[in-house]
Amino acid sequence: MVGELAPCGRCGYLGLLMTNLGHAVIMTTADIGMDVVEPRREGSPLAEEVLEIDRVSKRYGDVVALSDMAFDVRAGELFGFVGSNGAGKTTTMRIVLGVLAADSGEVRWSGRPINLRSRRQIGYMPEERGLYPKMKAFDQLVYLGELHGLSTADARRSASYWLERLGVAARRDEEVQKLSLGNQQRVQLAAALVHQPRVLVLDEPFSGLDPVAVDVMSEVLRERAAAGVPVVFSSHQLDLVERLCSRVGIVRSGRMVACDEVDRLRAAGPVRLAVNAPQAGPGWTAGLLGVRELDATDGRTVLEIDDGVDDQMVLAAALATGPVREFTRQRPSLAELFRNVVSEEKKS
Amino acid sequence: MTMPGTARTIQLVARRELATRVRSKSFLISTVLIVVLIAVYVLLFSIMGRSSSVKVGLSGQSTGIATQLRTATSALGKQVETSSVGDQTEGEQQLLSGKLDVLVLGALDAPTVVVKSTMDPTVLAALNSLVRQQAIQGVLAQNGLKPTVLDAAENVSVRPKALQPEDPEQGQRTALAYIVGFVLFFSIQTFGVSVAQGVVEEKSSRVVEILLATIRPWQLLVGKVIGIGVAGLLQVVVIAVVGLGLARSSGALTLPDFAVGSIFSALGWYLLGFFLFATLLAAAGSLVSRQEELQSVITPVTLLPVLGFVIGLNLMVSEPNNVTSTVLSLIPLFTPTLMPGRIALGIAPTWQVVLGVLLMLAAIALFSWLGGRIYANAVLRTGARVRLRDALRCAEGR
Numbered sequence: 164m165v166g167e168l169a170p171c172g173r174c175g176y177l178g179l180l181m182t183n184l185g186h187a188v189i190m191t192t193a194d195i196g197m198d199v200v201e202p203r204r205e206g207s208p209l210a211e212e213v214l215e216i217d218r219v220s221k222r223y224g225d226v227v228a229l230s231d232m233a234f235d236v237r238a239g240e241l242f243g244f245v246g247s248n249g250a251g252k253t254t255t256m257r258i259v260l261g262v263l264a265a266d267s268g269e270v271r272w273s274g275r276p277i278n279l280r281s282r283r284q285i286g287y288m289p290e291e292r293g294l295y296p297k298m299k300a301f302d303q304l305v306y307l308g309e310l311h312g313l314s315t316a317d318a319r320r321s322a323s324y325w326l327e328r329l330g331v332a333a334r335r336d337e338e339v340q341k342l343s344l345g346n347q348q349r350v351q352l353a354a355a356l357v358h359q360p361r362v363l364v365l366d367e368p369f370s371g372l373d374p375v376a377v378d379v380m381s382e383v384l385r386e387r388a389a390a391g392v393p394v395v396f397s398s399h400q401l402d403l404v405e406r407l408c409s410r411v412g413i414v415r416s417g418r419m420v421a422c423d424e425v426d427r428l429r430a431a432g433p434v435r436l437a438v439n440a441p442q443a444g445p446g447w448t449a450g451l452l453g454v455r456e457l458d459a460t461d462g463r464t465v466l467e468i469d470d471g472v473d474d475q476m477v478l479a480a481a482l483a484t485g486p487v488r489e490f491t492r493q494r495p496s497l498a499e500l501f502r503n504v505v506s507e508e509k510k511s
Numbered sequence: 512m513t514m515p516g517t518a519r520t521i522q523l524v525a526r527r528e529l530a531t532r533v534r535s536k537s538f539l540i541s542t543v544l545i546v547v548l549i550a551v552y553v554l555l556f557s558i559m560g561r562s563s564s565v566k567v568g569l570s571g572q573s574t575g576i577a578t579q580l581r582t583a584t585s586a587l588g589k590q591v592e593t594s595s596v597g598d599q600t601e602g603e604q605q606l607l608s609g610k611l612d613v614l615v616l617g618a619l620d621a622p623t624v625v626v627k628s629t630m631d632p633t634v635l636a637a638l639n640s641l642v643r644q645q646a647i648q649g650v651l652a653q654n655g656l657k658p659t660v661l662d663a664a665e666n667v668s669v670r671p672k673a674l675q676p677e678d679p680e681q682g683q684r685t686a687l688a689y690i691v692g693f694v695l696f697f698s699i700q701t702f703g704v705s706v707a708q709g710v711v712e713e714k715s716s717r718v719v720e721i722l723l724a725t726i727r728p729w730q731l732l733v734g735k736v737i738g739i740g741v742a743g744l745l746q747v748v749v750i751a752v753v754g755l756g757l758a759r760s761s762g763a764l765t766l767p768d769f770a771v772g773s774i775f776s777a778l779g780w781y782l783l784g785f786f787l788f789a790t791l792l793a794a795a796g797s798l799v800s801r802q803e804e805l806q807s808v809i810t811p812v813t814l815l816p817v818l819g820f821v822i823g824l825n826l827m828v829s830e831p832n833n834v835t836s837t838v839l840s841l842i843p844l845f846t847p848t849l850m851p852g853r854i855a856l857g858i859a860p861t862w863q864v865v866l867g868v869l870l871m872l873a874a875i876a877l878f879s880w881l882g883g884r885i886y887a888n889a890v891l892r893t894g895a896r897v898r899l900r901d902a903l904r905c906a907e908g909r
């Protein structure tokens with residue numbers, strides 16, 4: 164095991180992720196068997212549909228909001244953007260949309276620096292929802308569609324379609340301010356979709372939605388991604404991100420600290436064992452090297468083992484205490500990986 | 512998907528603004544209210560012009576015609592109050608102070624008649640016939656019946672001398688100056704402030720973030736100013752047409768050509784004034800994020816024209832040749848509300864009008880540049896009030 168940090172492509176330091184709660188075990192990405200260097204995409208056929216955020220930095224006075232933020236979102240991909248409050252997600256998205264200027268770094272679309280023309284093809288849902296409060300939902304969508312370049316007829320058709328699709332067709336002639344928060348949110352998503360965008364950038368699209376709306380929203384995002392649209396969204400609902408996203412990026416203090424497919428991130432995390440041995444007394448794992456007890460309730464113990472530790476040795480120890488009803492090997496959930504990252508932040 | 516051009520973008524924004532304003536209740540209410548106010552004013556003006564009685568002061572020999580004068584004028588349908596006055600000086604003072612309308616002095620067959628500005632035609636006719644009678648009687652007494660009698664009668668008539676000669680249509684001009692001035696002032700202020708409110712609405716609802724991810728700040732600003740400007744123009748046209756119709760049908764207005772001219776040039780003044788203030792007010796509005804904070808930033812922009820308007824309008828009506836009101840009417844902030852009034856009063860030479868328009872155009876160019884810059888820098892900064900200095904200096908955004 165090599166004790167040094169290794170950069171994960173352009174995504175910052177994946178190595179930090181591997182740091183376990185108690186032990187400072189740091190692995191290079193080579194250990195977990197993933198491609199370290201991502202091929203540059205310019206010139207490749209994929210360059211057409213990639214949104215690249217390249218070493219973007221931004222300060223507010225003394226506050227560093229972003230420092231060398233870098234990741235990319237590819238065609239047909241659902242990219243989950245997670246990080247604790249104030250990590251820099253919104254700042255990144257606002258820079259992508261050009262409503263905020265970066266101090267340095269570049270945002271590219273299809274290999275070229277992004278400009279107003281390409282930004283028009285982005286569907287954006289800002290964190291602070293924004294629609295004209297006194298305008299009717301339908302009129303508002305038509306207006307936004309037209310501003311993005313649709314003809315009036317196309318804009319009307321598209322607005323009707325999305326209101327229907329998102330389950331707010333009955334509210335089309337109501338003023339937005341008279342809608343419930345969740346319904347405003349649906350109209351807001353419709354506003355991001357009405358001009359048939361080729362990229363979707365959504366800042367916390369799931370906050371404030373009921374479970375049915377969450378399902379509708381998820382389905383729409385999946386469908387858009389399947390249609391070849393790169394979709395990036397931020398969220399604090401990690402189970403949702405885990406379920407939906409092909410890739411996730413975890414931000415901490417303005418830097419991307421982990422950025423990969425969910426399964427790979429999880430696979431790279433520490434191995435967990437769940438053991439149900441009803442007759443095992445407290446401290447039955449005490450003699451085992453590289454094994455830590457995370458939780459023990461009603462004879463069920465959750466253990467974390469270091470890489471290279473043989474799980475069969477643990478099973479043997481469990482059997483030695485009596486019958487074993489359950490023995491499962493697990494990977495940490497995204498939420499647990501995330502907590503590790505956040506606890507790293509507290510330490511630093 | 513095609514890229515909409517700048518023209519289409521601005522047109523879309525302007526169309527939304529126009530539709531929103533024109534459909535709003537406040538637009539309808541304010542239009543009706545102004546029309547009603549003008550109707551009341553016109554009505555009062557025409558009633559006052561008809562009903563008042565004429566006060567005639569008599570001095571010296573002419574005191575003797577008091578009863579005859581009253582009888583003669585009442586036969587012609589006019590009320591006359593007579594009073595005797597000590598001497599000419601006293602009488603003229605009373606004329607100037609408005610206690611008297613007409614002063615009659617001297618010999619009965621050749622009286623001197625003095626007025627402040629205009630002579631009431633009925634009183635003039637009555638005096639003429641009385642004086643002629645006196646003359647005929649005098650000649651008869653001297654010569655008996657001779658042909659010269661008629662000549663003598665022909666030769667005498669009353670020629671009123673005005674202390675302050677005045678155009679008989681002065682009253683209408685003054686009324687017009689007031690109405691045009693007030694309507695312009697009201698429209699420019701209302702729709703200018705409406706631009707500022709629109710800017711803050713977009714900021715407070717955060718919709719500006721979505722808009723500016725698609726269009727440029729100046730496109731949004733120009734579209735908004737044009738849309739709201741056209742809504743205001745629509746209101747001014749409605750007021751002008753209805754007001755003109757009312758004034759003519761009530762008979763209060765006997766100067767149709769002149770009035771139509773000054774009312775239509777008022778439309779031009781409205782546009783100049785609106786474009787002057789709109790970008791400034793938009794810039795002021797972009798500094799704050801909540802409607803409650805708006806008043807504090809737009810007051811400097813809205814209060815100054817109020818002062819200029821009130822001072823300038825009163826000065827130019829009471830003292831047409833006052834230098835202060837002339838100078839005020841050439842300062843771009845006040846030109847659109849004062850110059851039309853001075854034109855209506857007939858006291859603005861052409862060169863001053865041309866100079867006023869040129870100065871306004873220059874000011875519009877300057878304010879648009881400045882306002883556009885402040886707006887573009889401040890409109891995306893939500894939260895605390897943006898300091899003017901920061902907005903001018905920093906090129907945040909793109």
Ligand SMILES: Nc1ncnc2c1ncn2[C@@H]1O[C@H](COP(=O)(O)OP(=O)(O)OP(=O)(O)O)[C@@H](O)[C@H]1O
Pocket residue numbers: 223226227228246247248249250251252253254255290
């Ligand atoms: N207008 C601003 N002025 C000063 N600092 C700001 C401003 N906007 C953001 N910041 C700072 O930038 C950092 C990143 O903020 P950002 O809003 O991007 O976080 P976030 O990841 O979206 O958080 P959350 O999950 O709470 O939405 C924070 O430290 C924040 O305090």
Ligand SMILES: [Mg+2]
Pocket residue numbers: 252253254290366
């Ligand atoms: Mg955020």
